[in-house]
Amino acid sequence: MPALEPDPAPAAAPPPVPAVSLRGVAKSFGAVRALRGADLDLYPGEAHALVGENGAGKSTLIKILAGLYRPDAGAVELDGEPVAFADTAAAMDAGIAVIYQEPALFGDLSVAENLFIGRQPKGRFGLIDRAAMNRDAAALFARLGVPMDPDRPAKGLSIADQQLVEIAKAISRSARVMVMDEPTAALSGVEVERLFGVVRALREDGAAVLFISHRFDEVEALCQRVTVMRDGAHVSTDLLADVAVEELVRRMVGRDLGAMFPKQDVAAGEVVLEVEGLTREGLCRDVSFTVRAGEIVALAGLVGAGRSEVVQAVFGIGPRDAGRVKVDGRELPAGSPRAAMRAGVALVPEDRRQQGLLLDLSIMRNATITRRHRLSRFGFLIGGAERRAAADWSARLNVKFGDLADAAGTLSGGNQQKVVLAKWLATGPKVLIVDEPTRGIDVGTKAEVHRLLSSLAADGVAVLMVSSELLEVLGMADRVLVMREGRIAGELGRDEATEESVMVLATGAA
Amino acid sequence: MTALAKARTGSAGLDLVLRFRALGLVVALAVLVGVTTALNPRFLSAQSVRDLLFAAAVTLLLACGMTVVVLTRGIDLSVGSVLGLSAYVTGSALSATGMGTALALGLGLAVGAACGALNGVIVYFGRVPPLVATLGTLYVLRGVVYFIAGGTRINASDLPRGFLDFGSGHVLGVPYLFAVSVLVLAAVGVFLGRYRAGRDLYALGSNPEAARLAGVPAGRRLMTAYVLSGALAGLGGVLYAARFGTVDASAGYGMELDVVAAVVVGGVAIFGGAGTALGAGLGALLLTVIDNALPVLRIDQFWQQAIVGALILAAIALDRLVSVRAARALRTKGSHVR
Numbered sequence: 001m002p003a004l005e006p007d008p009a010p011a012a013a014p015p016p017v018p019a020v021s022l023r024g025v026a027k028s029f030g031a032v033r034a035l036r037g038a039d040l041d042l043y044p045g046e047a048h049a050l051v052g053e054n055g056a057g058k059s060t061l062i063k064i065l066a067g068l069y070r071p072d073a074g075a076v077e078l079d080g081e082p083v084a085f086a087d088t089a090a091a092m093d094a095g096i097a098v099i100y101q102e103p104a105l106f107g108d109l110s111v112a113e114n115l116f117i118g119r120q121p122k123g124r125f126g127l128i129d130r131a132a133m134n135r136d137a138a139a140l141f142a143r144l145g146v147p148m149d150p151d152r153p154a155k156g157l158s159i160a161d162q163q164l165v166e167i168a169k170a171i172s173r174s175a176r177v178m179v180m181d182e183p184t185a186a187l188s189g190v191e192v193e194r195l196f197g198v199v200r201a202l203r204e205d206g207a208a209v210l211f212i213s214h215r216f217d218e219v220e221a222l223c224q225r226v227t228v229m230r231d232g233a234h235v236s237t238d239l240l241a242d243v244a245v246e247e248l249v250r251r252m253v254g255r256d257l258g259a260m261f262p263k264q265d266v267a268a269g270e271v272v273l274e275v276e277g278l279t280r281e282g283l284c285r286d287v288s289f290t291v292r293a294g295e296i297v298a299l300a301g302l303v304g305a306g307r308s309e310v311v312q313a314v315f316g317i318g319p320r321d322a323g324r325v326k327v328d329g330r331e332l333p334a335g336s337p338r339a340a341m342r343a344g345v346a347l348v349p350e351d352r353r354q355q356g357l358l359l360d361l362s363i364m365r366n367a368t369i370t371r372r373h374r375l376s377r378f379g380f381l382i383g384g385a386e387r388r389a390a391a392d393w394s395a396r397l398n399v400k401f402g403d404l405a406d407a408a409g410t411l412s413g414g415n416q417q418k419v420v421l422a423k424w425l426a427t428g429p430k431v432l433i434v435d436e437p438t439r440g441i442d443v444g445t446k447a448e449v450h451r452l453l454s455s456l457a458a459d460g461v462a463v464l465m466v467s468s469e470l471l472e473v474l475g476m477a478d479r480v481l482v483m484r485e486g487r488i489a490g491e492l493g494r495d496e497a498t499e500e501s502v503m504v505l506a507t508g509a510a
Numbered sequence: 511m512t513a514l515a516k517a518r519t520g521s522a523g524l525d526l527v528l529r530f531r532a533l534g535l536v537v538a539l540a541v542l543v544g545v546t547t548a549l550n551p552r553f554l555s556a557q558s559v560r561d562l563l564f565a566a567a568v569t570l571l572l573a574c575g576m577t578v579v580v581l582t583r584g585i586d587l588s589v590g591s592v593l594g595l596s597a598y599v600t601g602s603a604l605s606a607t608g609m610g611t612a613l614a615l616g617l618g619l620a621v622g623a624a625c626g627a628l629n630g631v632i633v634y635f636g637r638v639p640p641l642v643a644t645l646g647t648l649y650v651l652r653g654v655v656y657f658i659a660g661g662t663r664i665n666a667s668d669l670p671r672g673f674l675d676f677g678s679g680h681v682l683g684v685p686y687l688f689a690v691s692v693l694v695l696a697a698v699g700v701f702l703g704r705y706r707a708g709r710d711l712y713a714l715g716s717n718p719e720a721a722r723l724a725g726v727p728a729g730r731r732l733m734t735a736y737v738l739s740g741a742l743a744g745l746g747g748v749l750y751a752a753r754f755g756t757v758d759a760s761a762g763y764g765m766e767l768d769v770v771a772a773v774v775v776g777g778v779a780i781f782g783g784a785g786t787a788l789g790a791g792l793g794a795l796l797l798t799v800i801d802n803a804l805p806v807l808r809i810d811q812f813w814q815q816a817i818v819g820a821l822i823l824a825a826i827a828l829d830r831l832v833s834v835r836a837a838r839a840l841r842t843k844g845s846h847v848r
Contacts (some may be wrong), residue, residue, distance in 0.1 A: 066723075089725030104720030106713045108783035117713050117724050120706055127704040 017080045019044045019208040020065065020096070020177050025074035026232075027060050034060040037074070039234040040210075040227055042177060047199065047209040049219040049240070052229035052252055053414075053444050058212055061229070062181055065210075066098040067091030097170030101182040103162040107155035112137035114154050115169045140168040144198050160191035167198060178202060179210045184218055185439060188303035188468075196222055214441075215469075216245045228252055252444075261475025262451045264458050268478065269293030272462040273345075273431045275314060278323035283309040284486040287323070291431065291462040296453060298477035299466045301506045306486040307466045308350050311433045314464075315347040316340040327431060344430035348420050348437060350466070357408045357416055364390040364404040367422045393422035398448060414445030421452065432456060435466040450476060470499055482506050535776065535792040539799060546803040553806050556683055564753060566798040567687040568593070571746045572769040573776065573790040574691075574698040575739035580773055581702070582735050583715045583782030584633065584640035589743040589769055591651035592625040593762035596747025598659050601757040605668035611676045615748050622744015623737050625651060630736035634729050648766065652759075659759035666755030677752030687749045692791075694742065699787040711735060715782025772797050775821045779829060796821075 018041040027035040035057045042048055052058050063069045064076065067085030075082050078094055085091040091098075105114050112133045113120065121136065123129035137150035146164055154165065163183055170178055180199070184192045199222060203209050213219050219226060220240060228235040228251045235251050236243075273291040278284060284306040291297045299307040313320050316337045325332045327343040337347075357366055367390040390404055397418040401411060408419055417437070424432065434453065438446040453476060457463050467473050473480055480492040482505035490505040547554045572589050579586045596618040604614055625647065632643040666674060679686050702708040710731045713721045721728060751757050776793025778785025797818060804814045 087725065088723055092725060098723075100723075104717055104723055106716040106720055106783070108716040108779075109709070109712055113709060113713075117721075118706060118710060118726055120709065122706075127700070128706065128709065130704075 018042055019079060021077045022061070023075045023077065025064060025071045025076065027064065027069055027071050034232055036232040037234065038229065038232065042208040042210055044176065044206045044208050045203060046225060047203050047211055047223040049223040049226040050210055050212045050229065051219065051226060051248060056229040057232035058229060059181070062098060062179055062212070065091065065096055065179055092173055095174065095176040096179065097173060097175035097177070098179040098181065099163055099166045099170065099183055101185050102159065103166045105154040105162055105165060107153065109154060110151050111148060111154055111165055112150035114165055115140065115172055140172055144168060146194065159186045160195065163195065164198070175207070177208045177210070181212050182214065184213060184215065192218065216248070262454055263476055264454050266294040266458050268295045269460060272328060273464065274326040276324045278310060278313055278325065279321045280309060280313055280318065281321050284313065287488055289481055289488065291464050293460045293462050294457050295478045296457050296463040296465060296476050298473040298480045299464065299483060300470070300473045300480050300502050301483035303468060305483040305506065307483050308435055311347065311435055311464060311466055315345060315433060341427065346424035346427055346429035346432050348424055348434045350435035350439070357420060360407055360409060362405045363394070363401055363408050363411070363419055366408045366419050367393050368426065369423060393426055397422050397452070414441035417441050417445070417449065429461060431462045431464065433464045436468060437465060438469065438472060470502060473502065474499070484508055532786070532789050532792060535789065535796055539792070539796050542799055542803055546806055550806045553803065560680060560683060560685060562798060562802050563688040564685050565802065566795050567685065567691045568746045568749050569768055569772055569798060570791050570794040571691040571694055571742055571749065572765070573772040573794040574695050574787050575742035576769045576773045577778050577785060577787050577790040578698065578702065578711060578735045579739045580778050580780060581711045581715045581782055581785060582732060583718070584735065585644060585770065586629060586736065586739045587641065587644040587766045588625065588629060588647040588651055589739065590762040590765035591648050591655065592622050592740055592743035593747040593750060593765060594655045594759065595625065595651050596621040596744035597751045597757045597761045598655055598664070598759065600748050601664035601669065601751045604670055604673055605664055608670045611673050614673060615745060618744040618748035619741045620744070622747065623741040625744070626737040626740015627733065629740060630733040633736065634732045656759045663756055663758035669755060673752055674755055677755065687753055690749065695787055695791045702787055707731065707734060712783055768797065771818055771822055775825050777825065780826070
């Protein structure tokens with residue numbers, strides 16, 4: 001990712017009346033108090049960062065602003081006037097737009113219809129004037145400075161483009177308050193830059209932007225002020241220039257955090273995983289590398305460079321067109337995750353909601369599903385054994401949950417990730433492949449995951465990690481393999497790997 | 511990005527098939543009619559065409575209503591029973607009062623709309639999956655017809671002359687009944703394509719969660735869809751009575767499956783969000799032509815069912831293929847940094 005420059009805009013004295021302000025807002029779900037006194041002032045023309053661990057109440061706060069939830073107590077004020085949104089439509093009419101991490105578009109409808117659904121321009125007899133609609137849409141995209149065909153279906157747009165559609169929608173509704181919930185989690189560096197350009201322009205036009213992110217480099221590049229939340233309550237609000245990142249992290253977790261990257265030095269052992277000339281047409285080409293016992297090897301590169309495709313092919317997901325994968329010197333057949341698992345390979349996938357978890361099943365089932373054969377007697381799953389195994393692993397990974405029988409979908413992102421890890425660690429893998437192990441999880445859990453990976457390596461597990469977070473790559477890896485356009489562009493040892501050296505290889509910049 | 515923007519599937523051929531799905535149905539129809547006529551020239555005689563249009567009218571009408579419901583990720587299995595109820599109720603009213611045809615059409619619409627409203631309430635307010643809800647009303651409403659009708663039936667001699675004339679009459683070789691269905695098809699087509707409420711139905715079927723966030727009034731729209739489907743089934747009941755003259759408690763029995771088949775063959779996505787009334791209408795027409803052509807071609811009745819089944823599977827396979835190709839095109843496109 002290109003180094004993000006701090007926003008040069010001066011933090012002007014805020015005008016007296018905030019566009020939106022929350023005062024002592026509380027919200028409970030059953031016995032869980034998601035918000036207990038959240039305060040926030042959002043002024044026109046500012047980009048305001050909201051940071052906090054998962055479970056700090058950020059999502060609940062956003063949903064109150066979006067009109068999805070109604071607060072149990074406290075006040076929401078718009079331009080100084082108290083408001084209560086009956087539904088999402090009311091919040092939108094009031095000028096509040098929320099851009100979610102994964103935009104929700106209508107895949108079957110055209111981009112223009114997605115922008116104007118429910119308020120398409122009408123011509124004669126109340127018929128929708130498609131020409132006018134497409135014209136308006138094109139004008140909006142021109143204003144954002146991004147080319148997009150308004151007539152194409154939304155199906156097949158990249159996440160970055162989908163977000164731009166959402167932003168265009170917000171502008172067309174003349175939104176004055178824009179809430180962005182981790183918009184950059186799935187974007188590449190170039191796409192982040194484009195998004196930030198658009199957001200800066202909106203801010204200069206007087207919009208108030210609330211920016212939620214786990215990435216402090218982005219927060220510093222975009223925002224003027226920052227609010228920290230913890231356990232559903234407001235902790236602090238400062239000018240970003242006045243407060244150091246370490247201080248923010250300390251406030252978020254409420255305790256001094258040890259090193260984020262507790263990498264232990266381990267003497268590498270025998271080669272466990274050996275990949276030779278792996279090729280999948282259009283996805284990756286002639287990829288070769290090895291991972292030794294006790295080593296953490298990171299696959300770095302831009303989104304779309306083919307990193308996930310490589311690890312999936314190693315695990316036997318999908319066909320391979322050429323190449324060999326060996327574990328302990330024994331070759332794995334292509335296209336058989338079962339064989340890979342038997343050989344001691346575990347893959348913690350990138351998208352835990354889609355690929356990692358059965359969201360409707362209980363935490364217990366999810367944690368033990370990889371071992372259901374070993375936990376069964378005469379083909380029957382004995383409830384006690386399953387429960388004991390699940391409870392054991394949940395405790396070891398410090399998973400926070402109400403009941404083992406709850407659906408996995410009810411857990412927070414960080415805890416879901418721990419359940420996925422538990423599921424695979426329970427198989428006692430020799431090779432652990434983790435794809436974006438800390439995406440979208442909070443700082444505290446992140447450090448726990450890092451500590452776990454480090455101790456696994458110390459126990460002699462060969463760890464292969466895909467990560468888009470450069471700091472994570474630099475902090476955790478013994479060796480860094482940088483991919484570009486489906487090939488390995490270069491390999492860097494722990495001493496050679498810096499932000500610059502990795503980015504140079506990833507982008508091909510000389 | 512813009513260069514790739516138009517290509518949905520990464521295959522020009524598939525794009526073409528997709529864009530001209532309706533055209534594909536027209537070609538299939540033309541080929542079938544052409545072959546059959548070549549083997550038996552009387553297939554295209556005025557009388558035979560008229561019979562065909564008579565036979566297609568009711569299915570086509572119901573397919574329009576079904577399309578509206580299927581677009582929202584729903585299904586309305588009760589249409590056969592609604593048709594039966596409406597046919598018997600309007601038939602009885604006609605024989606008892608000798609009311610005018612227009613009034614009878616209105617009565618049928620009202621009976622159907624009431625049944626549709628019942629479906630809508632169960633689906634939206636009861637949060638019952640549409641398949642189960644309308645399967646329930648399928649049986650309940652059929653039971654109501656049997657209860658009202660008992661063992662009796664309405665005969666052509668009981669019905670007013672004018673009504674029977676409406677049922678058998680035609681203008682320029684086109685039966686009135688078929689003309690009514692085509693007018694409804696056109697109206698539903700314009701509603702779905704060019705009105706905000708119609709586009710909301712696509713939005714609901716395409717992504718219900720996004721529809722909620724975008725403030726689409728889901729309750730009102732779903733009610734509209736089920737009431738419309740019910741009302742058209744009710745109208746279909748009146749047409750049924752007018753065409754056959756005799757109505758008993760089994761009128762429209764099993765018809766829902768023909769209608770669903772027509773809609774699916776016509777390219778309406780069974781998981782909602784995509785498809786047109788025109789496509790569904792062409793699907794209905796195609797199935798009716800197959801129905802009528804096979805005896806002419808001296809093909810066993812068994813094959814007719816098998817062919818319809820194969821068409822349904824082919825239609826669904828095409829949709830699958832297209833979406834798989836679209837996903838793959840996106841993957842290769844995304845695999846290299848722009």
